[in-house]
Every structure is written in structure tokens, then in C-alpha cells.
Amino acid sequence: MPWTLPTQPHQRFARNPLAAVIAQLRFDPILKIAAGVPDFQGKIRSRFSLYEERDVQVVEVALPGMDSVRTRQVREHRFGVRNEPTTVVLGDQSVALEYLAHQHRDVLFPDVALVVGALKSSFPDVSPTRFGLRYVNVIDRDRVAHDTGKSTAWADLLNASFLQMPAGLADLESTRFAVEIASEMPVGAMTLRYGLLPSPEGRLVFRLDVDRYREETFDVADVENTVQTFADDVFQVFMAAAGERLLSWMKGQP
């Protein structure tokens, strides 16, 4: 088991640095997906009352060393929540739950159960190929400094090992860097990406991006349990990276 995660008890915080949380189930193509959409919507409409269709043109290309290019048209069915940036995206090969203002797992888990239950009911023969749970944290030093009223260094916010430059070759004040670590778990695998990267406004922010997933054959009924296990794993990675000042800010402390 290449990943060695700590086992801290789960905590709920008053605020968090999450920019996005995504739970995505991929499956073998269902050509009759559109025919099942009304039934699917009926099963999730109590929570996801908004709806739109989106036609997407997909160009699949290979990375260097491979030379295939493939294009296809996809119609996405999107279900939203009024006044909440949470969306269910249903396509012919995947269904995803996207949160742009994730609060806590007590919302995530029932939503996953609702959506997966609707999928199983509307498309009984769904054949899953991948399930992934991804948390993208954007840690903004300026925001924490503003909220706490304290001058804040990256070392106050993060474990030093997440900020280490090889052989001390660069400092952290004017350096951009990104690290990717991919390794296996007893079930599936996990990819951790982190680094100091420019925000859309051009300021440096620290991104901590954890993608926990499984790709072997599994039953769609397992997803409800799997998402809880994966959320625990992601939490352990976050807690290993978080520094004291960041945790204080998350607890709402000055």
C-alpha cells in the first residue's frame, strides 16, 4: 500500500478553502440516456429542481507518444439547486456532482446516494468504469491574513514538507511550483497535486488537489460506501498538509 495516511478523527470546520468538490461516476456508454432523463429527474427533483441541456463537442486527443484524435458530440443534462452552486451533470458516459461551495460531507453523502440511486433506478444495467472523488483547495494567504489580522507566511499555513524546494534552490515569495504524486491504495488509487500557482487574478495561491478514485470493476451499489471511505482519505491528506494558522482560520478563530 504505497500511500501511508494518518488516522485523525474527522472534524467539521466553520469555513474551508475548498474551491470545488467533485464526485464523478463514469460508466460504459448508454445510448438511450435521453430517454431516461425524465425518470432520472423525477427522482432527484426534490433537491435539484433546475434543469438545462448543453450540447458539447468533445475532441479527444492523445498525449505525446500517441497519435489518435477522436471527436464526438455529447448532450449534457444539468440539474441545479436554486441559490446554490451545486450541479448534477448527466451525460451518456458519466454522472457528476459538482460543488463550488462545499460545506460538509453531511450534504455530499446524501446527494451521492440520491444521484446514484436515481441512476440505478433509471438505467438498471449501468456498468460503472470509474468512480472518483476530488477536492480542490485554494489556500489564499492574503485572505487568511485579512481575516485573522495577522501577517501570514506560507509556513504558517502549511506543513513545511509541502513547501520544500529541492536543495533550497528557490524561495517561496516569487516561485511557482507544482507537484504531482500518484500511487495506489488498497482499493483504487489517489493522486495528490499541490503547489504555488497563480490565481485567475494573478496572485500566488497554494492549491491542494486530492483525487481519490477506483477504476477496477465494481458494482454501482458500492458507490455509497466508497464515497465515505474516499472522503476520509482525502481528509487525512488535507490534515497532513494543513498548518496551525490555516486550521485556526477554518475554525473561525482570529
Add this chain to the structure above:
Amino acid sequence: MIKSNIAALAVSSAPSFARDAARLQLRVTGVFETSLPAGIGPTSLLDAGTGSLTVAESPGDLVRSANDYVRALAVIPIDPEHDALVDRLVAERVVGTAKKRSLLRR
């Protein structure tokens, strides 16, 4: 098992109930990772530009953003099919407001 990387460029210009309403969307999804929502970029400096980009409505911003985006996607081979796709998207957005010019032949 860790899978090899295959990227997918997804393009959509349909309206949305979300904050990206009435904007052109360019989206890259890798089959090796859980797909990111629109507006969330990749955690990467030089790797394949997986993630999403919502491009501004202004034609000038659109051309600049799309050009940056295509340049970032250095892994994508520039072939006539891609050239035509980008040209068509730009033309759809700038028609009547600016003279069309190929992004990839600048």
C-alpha cells in the same frame, strides 16, 4: 493501476443556469482524472492543460484567452480539424463585431 493520460477538449457555447451563463466554454478533461467543473483550472504549470476555462464574452478577451488556452495545450497536435474548430468558434462569437482571423496562423 495508474492509467495513462488521454486528454479531451470539450467545447460548448450553450447558455447555462450557472454563473457561466452566456459564455463560451472550453473544457479539457483527462480520462485519468476526475473531471473538473467549468471555471476550475488545473493544478499544473506545464503538464497537459486539463481543467476548464470560461472565456469572456468580449471578442478581444475571447481571442486572447483562446490563444493562451491553445498555446497551453501544447500536447494537442495542430491539425486542420482543430484549426477549423477554433476558427468556427471564434467566428460564431465575433461575427459582426470584428474581422475573423485564424488563431493558429497568427
